[in-house]
Amino acid sequence: MDIKYINPFINATINVFEDFFKITPVVQKPYIVKNNEDHEWDVSAIIGIAGEARGAVVISFTETLAALLTSKLVNRPVSSINDDVIDTIGEVVNIIAGNAKKGLEEYRLMISLPSIIKGKNHQLAWPVRNLPIVGIPFKTSEGPFNLSVGLENIITV
Amino acid sequence: MISVRRLMRNLLTSGTLDTLDNELRRRVIILNLMIIAGFVMLTAFGTIALFETNVIRAIIDYALAFFIVALFVAMRIFRTFHFASYAATIAAGLVYLYIYFSPGPDSSGAVWLLSFPVIAIFNVGLRPGVVFSIVCVIVITASYVLGQIHTTFEIVNTIAGRLGSTQHSFDFVIRTIGTFIIIMLFSAFYEYVRTATQARLEEANLDLERTSQDLLNRKQQTDSIFKNVNDGIFLLNKSLCFDSEYSHALEGIINKTKLTKVSFLDILKDKIPEKAFTATADYLEMFFSPNANLELLADINPLEEAELNFQMGEGGFKTKYLEFAFARIGDEERLFKILGTVRDVTPQRELANQLLVQQDRNKKQMENLFQIIQVEPRLMKEFIADAEEELENVNAVLKSDEEDYRFILDTIYQSAHAIKGNAVLLGLETISGMLHHLEDDIRGLQDKEASWDDLFQLTVHLTEIQNELEIIRQLIDKIVSFQSSMASGSAGQRNLMLSYIERVINRLQEDLGKEVILSANRFSGDLISPRYRKTIKDVIIQLTRNALAHGIESPEERSVKNKQRIGTISIATERQDGNLTITFRDDGRGFDADKIRARAKQLAMFQNTDIDSLSNSQVIALVFREGFTSSDTATMHSGRGVGLRLVKNKIEAGGGTFKIRSAKDKYSEFVISFPT
Numbered sequence: 001m002d003i004k005y006i007n008p009f010i011n012a013t014i015n016v017f018e019d020f021f022k023i024t025p026v027v028q029k030p031y032i033v034k035n036n037e038d039h040e041w042d043v044s045a046i047i048g049i050a051g052e053a054r055g056a057v058v059i060s061f062t063e064t065l066a067a068l069l070t071s072k073l074v075n076r077p078v079s080s081i082n083d084d085v086i087d088t089i090g091e092v093v094n095i096i097a098g099n100a101k102k103g104l105e106e107y108r109l110m111i112s113l114p115s116i117i118k119g120k121n122h123q124l125a126w127p128v129r130n131l132p133i134v135g136i137p138f139k140t141s142e143g144p145f146n147l148s149v150g151l152e153n154i155i156t157v
Numbered sequence: 158m159i160s161v162r163r164l165m166r167n168l169l170t171s172g173t174l175d176t177l178d179n180e181l182r183r184r185v186i187i188l189n190l191m192i193i194a195g196f197v198m199l200t201a202f203g204t205i206a207l208f209e210t211n212v213i214r215a216i217i218d219y220a221l222a223f224f225i226v227a228l229f230v231a232m233r234i235f236r237t238f239h240f241a242s243y244a245a246t247i248a249a250g251l252v253y254l255y256i257y258f259s260p261g262p263d264s265s266g267a268v269w270l271l272s273f274p275v276i277a278i279f280n281v282g283l284r285p286g287v288v289f290s291i292v293c294v295i296v297i298t299a300s301y302v303l304g305q306i307h308t309t310f311e312i313v314n315t316i317a318g319r320l321g322s323t324q325h326s327f328d329f330v331i332r333t334i335g336t337f338i339i340i341m342l343f344s345a346f347y348e349y350v351r352t353a354t355q356a357r358l359e360e361a362n363l364d365l366e367r368t369s370q371d372l373l374n375r376k377q378q379t380d381s382i383f384k385n386v387n388d389g390i391f392l393l394n395k396s397l398c399f400d401s402e403y404s405h406a407l408e409g410i411i412n413k414t415k416l417t418k419v420s421f422l423d424i425l426k427d428k429i430p431e432k433a434f435t436a437t438a439d440y441l442e443m444f445f446s447p448n449a450n451l452e453l454l455a456d457i458n459p460l461e462e463a464e465l466n467f468q469m470g471e472g473g474f475k476t477k478y479l480e481f482a483f484a485r486i487g488d489e490e491r492l493f494k495i496l497g498t499v500r501d502v503t504p505q506r507e508l509a510n511q512l513l514v515q516q517d518r519n520k521k522q523m524e525n526l527f528q529i530i531q532v533e534p535r536l537m538k539e540f541i542a543d544a545e546e547e548l549e550n551v552n553a554v555l556k557s558d559e560e561d562y563r564f565i566l567d568t569i570y571q572s573a574h575a576i577k578g579n580a581v582l583l584g585l586e587t588i589s590g591m592l593h594h595l596e597d598d599i600r601g602l603q604d605k606e607a608s609w610d611d612l613f614q615l616t617v618h619l620t621e622i623q624n625e626l627e628i629i630r631q632l633i634d635k636i637v638s639f640q641s642s643m644a645s646g647s648a649g650q651r652n653l654m655l656s657y658i659e660r661v662i663n664r665l666q667e668d669l670g671k672e673v674i675l676s677a678n679r680f681s682g683d684l685i686s687p688r689y690r691k692t693i694k695d696v697i698i699q700l701t702r703n704a705l706a707h708g709i710e711s712p713e714e715r716s717v718k719n720k721q722r723i724g725t726i727s728i729a730t731e732r733q734d735g736n737l738t739i740t741f742r743d744d745g746r747g748f749d750a751d752k753i754r755a756r757a758k759q760l761a762m763f764q765n766t767d768i769d770s771l772s773n774s775q776v777i778a779l780v781f782r783e784g785f786t787s788s789d790t791a792t793m794h795s796g797r798g799v800g801l802r803l804v805k806n807k808i809e810a811g812g813g814t815f816k817i818r819s820a821k822d823k824y825s826e827f828v829i830s831f832p833t
Contacts, residue, residue, distance in 0.1 A: 001617050003610065027609065029565070030616035031555040032548060032623050050466045050474040051430065105431045110466040112474055130628055132620035136613070137556075 001132055001151040002053065008103025009047075009057050010136060012096045013147060017140070020092065021072055025138040025145070033133040033148050038121055041146060042066065043081055045093035046124065048112035055131060055151035057100075058124060059093050065143045086116050126150045168193070171233045180355065185238055187279045188245055192229045195249070196222050221252060242280045249276055250293060257297070260324050267325075267333045270297075274341035283348045290341045294334055301330045389499035392486075397421045397441055400494070410479065410501045412467055421497075428465040444485045444495050451485060458483060478506035524587060525632055532583045534637045536656060540579050541630045543691060544588075547572040548623055555616065562607045569615060570599045571803055575695055576622075578702065582660050585629070591622050652682035654694050658701050662726065665705040672712055672723045673705060679729035684737060689831050692811035693739060699804050700741045700827055701726060706800075708745030708825055718822060720744070737833050742826040747819040750776045760785065777817060781805040 010027060017025045041060035048056050061069070063081055070088040071078040078084060093114040101111055117124065126133065133150040166174060169189045170182060177185065203218030225245065232241045253273050256266035273293055278286030303321025308314055325333070382404075383390065389407030392400035399416040408414045411424050422438055429437070436459040443449050460481035466474040480500045487493045529537055551572045554565055577592035595618050602611055655677055662673050685693055709715075709724035716722060721744075729740045750773040757763045757779050768776070779785060780801050808815050808829055819825040 001621065003614050003617055006613075007610075029555045029559075029609075030613050032552045032616065032620045034623070035627075048473050050476055051464065101431070108430050108433070108464070110428070110430065110474060112468050130624055132617070132624040134613075134617050134620045 001055075001134070001149070002153065005049070005053050005104065005107065005109065005151060006057070006134075006136075006149045008100040009096065009147065009149070011103060012099035013059065013138070015099060016092060016096045020095070021069055023140045023142060025140045028137040028139055028144075031135045031137070033135040033150075035126060035131070035133065036123060039146075041122075042120060043085070043089055043116065043118040044122060044124060045089055045114040045116050047093065047097045047114050049109060049151065050112075051109040052107060053109065053151045053153050055149070056124075056126060057097075058148045058150075059096065060146045060148065061089065062143055062145070065140070065145055068142050081118050086118065090114055090116050171229075171236070171238075173236070179359075180352075181238060184242060184280060184282075185232070188232070188238070188242055189229065191245060191249070191276060191280070192225045195225050196229075199225070221248075224248065243285075246277050246280045246286075246289060249273065250289060254293065254296060258300070258322055258324065264325065264329065267329070270333070271336055271340055274337065275344045278341070278344040278348045283345055283352065286348070287341065287345050290337070294337060294341075297330065297334060297337075301325065301327070387500075389497075389501075391416070391497045391499075393421055393441070393495040393497055395445055395493065397438075397495075407499065410477075410499055411465075425460075425465070428467060429460075429463060433459055433463070441483070441495065444483065445493050449485070454483070454485075477501060477503045479503075521587065521628075522632065525585070525629055526636075528584045528586060529629065529632060529636065533656065534633055536583060536653060536660075537629075537633045538637070539653060540583055540585075541626060541633065543579060543694075544576045544626055545623075546691070547576050548619065548626070551619065562612065565612065566599050566602060566607055566615070569619070570596060571806065573599070573622075574803060578695075578698060579657075582657065582664060582698065584664070588622065588625055588629070591618070591625060594618070595622070652680075654682055654685070654690075654697065655680065657694060657698060658726075658728070661698055661701045662705065665702065669705055670711055671705060671709055673709055674723055674725055676725055676727040677729075679727075679731070681730050684730045684732060685739075686737070686833060689737065689811055689813075692807050692813070693829075693831075696804050696807050696829065697728065697739070697741060699800055699807075703800050703804075704741075704743035704745060704825075708743045708747070710746055732833070733830075735833055737831045739829045739831075740826060741829070742824055744824045747821045747823055747825045748777045748780070748817070749821055753777065753779060757785075774817075777819070 014025055014027070017023045039060065040062065042063040043066050044058050044060040046056050046058050066081060066085050066089055067078045069092065070085045073088050074084055093116075097111050097114060104111070131150040131152055133148055136147040136149070138145050138147065169186045170177070171185055171189060173182070173185065175182075199218045199222035203215045203222060206212075206214035206218060225248070228241055228245055228248075232238060250273055253266070253270045257270045258266070260266045261269075270293070274286065274290040277289040280286065281289065300320065300322040303317040304323040306314065306317040306321065308317075383402065384405045386404050387406050389404055389410045391403035391407055394400055398418050398420050401417040403416060408416065413419070413424060421441070422434070425434055425437060440454070440457065440459050443454060458481065460479070460483075463479050463481060465477045465479055467477065469475050478501070480502055482498045484496045485493055486496050551569050554568045559565060573592045573595045577589050577596065580589035580592060595615065598611075598615060598618065655675070658677075659675055662675055665671070666673050704726055709726075710718065710720075712722040715724065724744055726741070726743045728742075731738045731740070753776050754768050754771075757766070757768050757776070762782070762785075763779070771779075781804075782802065785802070804827075805815075811831065813829055813831040815827055815829040817825065817827055
């Protein structure tokens, strides 16, 4: 796993939060994520990555933060995860992915459209077994959210 | 209107419409025309004759009219067109001759006769028509000549008089025959030209048909090639859109149907990386430049081995490996097009990749397996558990609010070092190599302010180490279940800690060229309570490593010092006043206060300390300070200046204390106490 593939996602996340929500997320210390470990997140967006590295980038939110971000965009209060929230998170993460793409132009890398998973302590099936996964927590004035990245380098012929 | 037309057509073609060939059809039409015209005229004449009370003429006219109507009906029923043509022609000839000789008002019968060549030639064709016409001429001529014969033989005269005719004058006959022949010639000429033209036309038609059939066959062949070939074959026009002709397989290869006029670049977009996409657009553009170097173009094809990633939803991709080739068709004068072919080599590539990944995995697994299989699974399990615990600790710090990067790096370093020590010991080269790299990375950060990115990179390495541990754990689980399935009459639970220490000694003495024996008669693992197990194990292992690396001399050096060639490490456990005491002793060179003093003076960290004024025991205490090392280079076994500090930290973190006793060139001894 090479951090050059991940940094564009971190930067894009910060930029999009600043531009869209006027919130500046502060990146915290990264940590080790174990496959299938429990977590506190309620909704996650998965962006698949293929090409010279394979895996996924996952952005996870708490219900509170996801609802708050949505209400900021739709201009009315939202309290729980409904279709609006799913759509909003999908759209925001899509923009993040699009932003990150610019930073990844020099690599042979493809980024998929995000798909959304919700539910308390939802489990993600990472594309490859035994994938090293690193977690990158963000702190915002409105609560934390989390970016996890699992990538493996492809051995090419 | 249309029905009248259809009726006419039906009547004129005797109901055959378009089914006959052209020539016959034309004849049938003429015949029917003649019949109709003849019928009309004959009934008209018959009626006029009736009015003139010329009953015989009327009967003849009506009979003839009936005859040709019968012919008309017979033709429709029996379709005996040839017979009918001849019958009609002969009948017409006979009637005309009759009229000619009758000879009609003002000899007008001759006028009727003049239409015979036209009728004959058009009806029965050129040659028979001419023959009939000539017969007609002969009859007229003969009859005139016979009419002029006056011989001495009465009988001859009588016969000639019967057969011959004298109704027409010589001039009349000559003119009639002349006109007749001219009409015949023109008709014949016309018929000749017409049939010749017709023949040529038919030939040309046949040629055309043959050519179009040929083309059709070729088209079918091309179509069947396009339909059945496995490769994608296509043409791109100047705006890089697909032409309508492309092979069937293309749709399957690029997962899209109805490609005509679809832009090739639109297909590629979002499936290949941005850079490759731009390169491809530029590349294809070059084909349309009239002075493009086609050989060069073939060499720089950016899609020669393209990887197309098709989005499948759920954040997943379907990857296809496609080999594209492009060629220009057409020359400078004509419009250029690009002929493209594409082959799907996904199965081959996936297989090759899988094979490589599998090989790599197998190789790693075999390596791991070889490394693991030599170690008792209990030791391995303990190693994994300990390593995971270390990583948990690190992760706890990473997840905490701790912002002191120095402290974090130090924590990572110490944990990595501890895991590495055990990994080396167990011969797990992959893991220890990874940890060694990690240590190198952290050491590289020692002299500068570590950034978030640095920490990120280290964490990524940690996840990879964690992952590797997981792989080993899975392997061990397999081995353990394999072993437990075998008969389990094991050789008793020898104390794991001693096994560990023996391993350290065995490994290190080989690597360092030293000879050491372990004396553990006064060691009892039972005295060590579980809560100190890991701490004590880590400490003793570190001390053993230090003893081998720094304390115990090489056999040669020992001989020179009049010591036994083989060094001794002794470990003892003891319960004293409710405390657990562990004594670790080696008979090596001991702490050399002067040497430490000299070394300390070289190290930047003691620049501000007055080394010379310190007592010997104070000097020895320096060894436990961060960054102190007696070696200049780091090896896998020692020398990062962390060993003794680690000992100190571990003991203190476990709630213990320790004392050092040492005599130069004789021994060094650690007495470690833990409350029970």
